[in-house]
Amino acid sequence: MGKASFVVRRTLQLVATLWAVGTVLFGLFRLMPGDPTSYVVSSQMTQEARQRLIESYGLNDPLYVQYIRFLQNLVQLNFGQSFHSNQPVTDIIATYMPNTLVLMLSAFVVAYAIGITLGVLSGWYRGSRFERSTVITALTARSVPTFYVGLIVLWIFGAELGLIPMSGMTSLGTGGQSTGFLDMVLTVDFLKHLMAPAAVLAFYYMGYPLLIMRSSMLEVLSEDFIDVCRAKGLKERTIMFKHAARNALLPIVTAAAIALGYAVGGSVLIETVFAWPGIGREMVRAVLRRDFPVAQGTFIVLASTIIFLNFVADLAYGYLDPRVTYD
């Protein structure tokens, strides 16, 4: 099978997966106990007004009508309106998604810069004490729950030392998001808020590229061209970074794409700890207050980020490594 048909087949699969996720989600939210309308409908309302409200959300229609409407809206990226605040869900997503992305991307850049470097070094100095201690650090970083590290960081640097703010993305009274997203991101106040959660996340994500890079280096170092480099009399550092590391980098690229998807999906906890107004925290809050449209919309965004980045990783692999064949 050629490259073109692989791309087509993979794209079809992407669409099918998105449909399946949407359908399962639709089913799950309809099974949820508790009347969603009780959160919008106040008890003082007359029976008539209540009915009209329920009607306006289309919650009285037969299930299949709701399902078809759900799919139609999904294609048009229309997730309905929040039961809670009456805002369109798309607006809510547009508000919170950039916050999550800023946090995740800055953590990722730091994590991969440090992780890859340490991975190259630990693969190169295999069997040394340095290698053993970095591998153990990486394993430890991945074992302690991020939200717990976050709590401890908040306690020591926030509550005890007063170096970092205890919650949120901006201090009160600085205008926050009203000044525009870019203006906000470029303030010192924002950086102060970003520092702690980004560092905690980076510490956690660092372990994965480190371990992958290390084993990839071990594989590359056993190949013949490394011996050729040595025979040519190249400097050790040149061989390490220019020849070995560049060839070992391939698995990192795809792993990073997939990991970024799961990171956005896993933003739930760290955002809750640091009260970071991101999409993961918003999803949890929507689920807890039975705000179906918001919970549904944010979940779909999280899931499609993963699905899409998996797709990108699959395609990238074929372009980056000419040895890959499609079966």
Added chain:
Amino acid sequence: MAQEEQSSRSIYTDLDDGGSDEEIDKWQRTFRLWRETLREHWGMLTDELSVKLSMLTVAGFMLIAIFAPFIATHQPLQRQYQGEAGIIIEDWAEPSLLGADTEYLLGTTAEGFDIFSQLIYGTRAALLVGLVAAIFTAGIGTLVGLVAGYYGGKVDDALMRIVDFLYGMPLLPTVIVLVAVLGPDLWNIILALIVLQWRSTARVIRSQSLSLRERPFVKAAEVAGAGDWHIISRHLAPNVLPMTFLYGSFGIAWAILAEAGISFIGLGDPNTVSWGTMLQASRAYSALSFGAWWWFVPPGICIGLLVISGFLIGRGYEEITNPKLQ
């Protein structure tokens, strides 16, 4: 691959006692085969110090979980005193370990619960979630992987599309939604984790059994007229068992982490004490700002210790099955 050599012994044992086939029950033979593979790996695994320490840690936690009622000094969910308002207690007792003049080793929570006893009983929840979820995820994943890899074709396609779909679901958000639907109960959290987590085991086991299926000993068994189940259970399964155990031990760690996270968010079982619910309560009463570190530091250390042990055991096992990593 190393497991070829290791498990080749088990494959030959099958041939060796071919003569006594009539006397021994089929099932007994299958189980003996599996046991032999495991015993061999156990010996190699316990050679390494970090693995040995991890196993001791896990064993220690297991003992604590079993004897929790004898170790705990108080009932974990029984208020030790009433506050002025009668419901919420604003103040807490400091730990006697730090020299405070109270009867509570690690102090009490703002709700008036004994922290040490909560910590001890929390071990039960963590191990229950970890072990049950890991056994089921590894078991289901292995079975699906074997069936998909052995039968191939449409069966394989259908099963792998399900796995692909599950890979599209973000772990924590999905568990959160499932728990919200099913209700906050420890067993529902376990169920939600199982529903999602068998995906990785299934994928790995499938690719292993795909290559095993083409090997001469499987072909030979096919020619000799062995049935599908016979080949899967006796020729494929013993060879993929190392991978099953690898993913099982990682599964324990992941499940414990996930349960802690879910409980921390506030969807934990209100009737069970777990380390995650302890952390959630400490945050709800802003123990951070009050500097009551004896409330939120111990549960995190316990989670960390147990999870690191799981990862180290898994990693030790990975090095046995894949010597390239050493």
